[in-house]
Amino acid sequence: PSPSDADRARSLLVPVADPEPRAPAEPAVAPVLPGRPDVQRPQVRTPGPEFGTDGGVPCPWCGTPTRPDRHFCARCAMPMAGRAETPGRLPWWRRLLIGRDTQTPWAGDRPRLRRGFGAILTWVVAAVVLTLVVTLVFKADDGYRAARDHFAKRAxxxxxxxxxxxxxxxxxxxxxxxxxxxxxxxxxxxxxxxxxxxxxxxxxxxxxxxxxxxxxxxxxxxxxxxxxxxxxxxxxxxxxxxxxxxxxxxxxxxxxxxxxxxxxxxxxxxxxxxxxxxxxxxxxxxxxxxxxxxxxxxxxx
Missing domain, CATH: 2.60.120.260 (Galactose-binding domain-like)
Structure with a gap:
């Protein structure tokens, strides 16, 4: 084409602005990281009445009827014998020979600490008894001889x-x-x-x-x-x-x-x-x- 035709064709074009960039489309669901599968938790179920518990022995701890042949409660697992009776306080000389109470305390219970004059007195009495025992061991022959002399017939x-x-x-x-x-x-x-x-x-x-x-x-x-x-x-x-x-x-x-x-x-x-x-x-x-x-x-x- 001739230059005139080119100019003529260019004059027929309508100027159009450049298109603006489009914003990214928002996803319908937010992205998440891959997660670990949850472990299924055990379901705690209350034990139902046992077969043959009608008229059974009530548990001394929770009152649940229990078969007479069981030694522990089916509900609370406590002994059917009940609470152990607390023994009376022993005399001082038996406590000295036995020593400290070796019974295992219940969970959450703290054994009583022996402090003050009572503990000191226990150690003093123990030392005196030990001294007497040692003295008797070494003086047993003299004591036997003295007793024999005391009751012997004189000549x-x-x-x-x-x-x-x-x-x-x-x-x-x-x-x-x-x-x-x-x-x-x-x-x-x-x-x-x-x-x-x-x-x-x-x-x-x-x-x-x-x-x-x-x-x-x-x-x-x-x-x-x-x-x-x-x-x-x-x-x-x-x-x-x-x-x-x-x-x-x-x-x-x-x-x-x-x-x-x-x-x-x-x-x-x-x-x-x-x-x-x-x-x-x-x-x-x-x-x-x-x-x-x-x-x-x-x-x-």
Missing amino acids: SVVPDSFKASRSFPGHKPDLAFDTYSNTWWGPGVTQSGEGEWLEAHFEEPIRLLDVVITPGVSKQADQRSESARPHRIEATVTAADGSKSTKMLTLDQAAGGQSRKFRVGDAKSVRFTIRSSYGADDKKQVAIAEIEFFGRSNSNS
Whole structure:
């Protein structure tokens, strides 16, 4: 075509604006992420009445009738025996031996804590009991021997030999062990005779239970003033193994024999040393009329 035709054709065109961009269409359903399938939850159903429960035993916890042959309730699963009876409070000595309550508490219950003076007292009592038990274990032999000595029948024991620190002429130490109370031993010195001693010796070791001492020249009360009389006497016991023990004997001013517990075992010799005297003066010497030993009778063996 000629240029005129082209211009003519262009003049016939109607100018049209460019079309605007369209907005995206909104979806009918909002997009969602893929989800996990829900697990089907169990349905809790109330148990219905059991077959044969008509006239059954009511549960002590919830009252549901239950067959007599069941030990637990079909509804609440609690024991048909009911609640356990709470035992009474035990005496303190049984609680001390049993210890703390070992019963398992119910869920939600907290056992009572023992605090304060009660707990301290429990520990003190336990310590005292333990001390007594240990003491009894180690002293059982001594306790048995003491009990046997207490109930044993006594028999006189005569020493085999005698000696003294000094003796008044005609009053040797053997006269104090001759079983006669009208003979006596004296050191032959005036005043109290402190430090003077009289000793008895045994050939075989022997257990001595008691000793009877008659102070003065006689057991007669009207002869007490004729001599000084021992007041405190120190008894030194020599055992078979050579060991020595000492006992202090205190006598009264009364006339006659005075018994004292001795309780020594395996004695080989006993020395009586005068420490003080009654009625001592420059014209009197101390005197001992009799010393008697007593041990177990052979009938106790």
